[in-house]
Amino acid sequence: MNAPLLRGTGPELLLAHGAGSDVQDSYGPLIDDLTEYRTVIGPDYPGSGSTPLPGRPLTLDELADHIVESAVRHGADTFAISGFSMGCSVAVRAAVRHPERVTALILSAGFAHPNPRLRLAVETWRALGRHLPESRELAAYLSLMVGGPEWLDERSTDEIEEQLTLFAGGLPPGADAQLALFEHIDVRPDLARIAVPTLVVSPLRDLLITPLHSRELADGIPGARLAALDCGHAIAAEEPAAWAALIRDFLTSVEETPGRVRG
Structure with missing residues (x-):
């Protein structure tokens, strides 16, 4: 496993980036703000950055385990997870598969199941x-x-x-393999099992993953908070300071303890 982004001090925050992207592309403009109060761990998925693709199709469980294992390898026993775009589905699955480690979720511009x-x-x-x-x-x-x-x-x-x-500089080599997951992702059954504080961030001008998807996430997760940003899908480019502030304020407002899977 290749070394992830690892910066900052304080409680750990694990990043789950979008498909056809990497941590720097999904989160780059926020990282300096986040590392002022968090130890930020940002692994790239297989096929992004310097992380090689396996010789088989990717699975959501594999990506969830990949980011969790990366955090644990770098000394984090428990952590919050911030997911962006497809990374929201990865974060949800990670919280269900590893409830003893995940303390909170921030799900931004994400979806539980891609509609037509x-x-x-x-x-x-x-x-x-x-x-x-x-x-x-x-x-x-x-x-x-x-x-x-x-x-x-x-x-x-x-x-x-x-x-x-x-x-036009080119997509990550694993972009198509990551995007192929959209044919199979469905974390709707997982939502009701989430037992940690959750913030759903909905970009109101998002043309790729529309606000309907954020509402579905928020409605499905017990006690989830829903916040809106007046921007498109590329939150890090359009509203990095506002996004970083939402993440910071949410994490400081909740007591982060590992969750238990419901049901």
């Missing part, structure tokens, strides 16, 4: 990635999907071109 619209969006992403990798077409599609409409409207031509260049 989300499946179509991911299907298009995968097709463009297979047939037009590192292309302007793929970069434009991802920009339109992850950027909030108002935020994109305010970008200059140079700023849009800079973003397209970033996206």
Whole structure:
């Protein structure tokens, strides 16, 4: 297992990044803020960063165990988990599989089960990635999907071109294998079993994973809090300070003790 991001002091916070991404891409602008009061542990999934893909399809259980094992290997017996996008499903599964270790959950721009619209969006992403990798077409599609409409409207031509260049730089080698999980993910049966404090963060302008999904997570987890941010899917690009503040305020407001799985 390759070394994860490991920075900061204080209680541990484990990060679960999105599919077709890595920890720096999903959380980069927040990390300095988070490490002021937390020890942040950020492993990349197999196929992202320097973590190799296995010679078989990925599973959600495998990703959940992967991030937990990474935290434990670096001395964290218990920890909160912040999940972003598909990382929310990973975090939920980790809390159910390892209740003795997980103390709290922050689920941002996530889903319990992809509805037909989300499946179509991911299907298009995968097709463009297979047939037009590192292309302007793929970069434009991802920009339109992850950027909030108002935020994109305010970008200059140079700023849009800079973003397209970033996206056209190529997806992680395991992006398609990670995105393939959208065909099978369903953590709806897990939600009622979550027994730790949970914050669900819903980006109101998200065109990729719409607010409906955040409501489903919040409604399904006993006692979950729901907070909104006025931005698109790419929270770290649009509202990093507000997102970091939500995470900080929630974690300082709850007493973090390992949970027990309900039922």
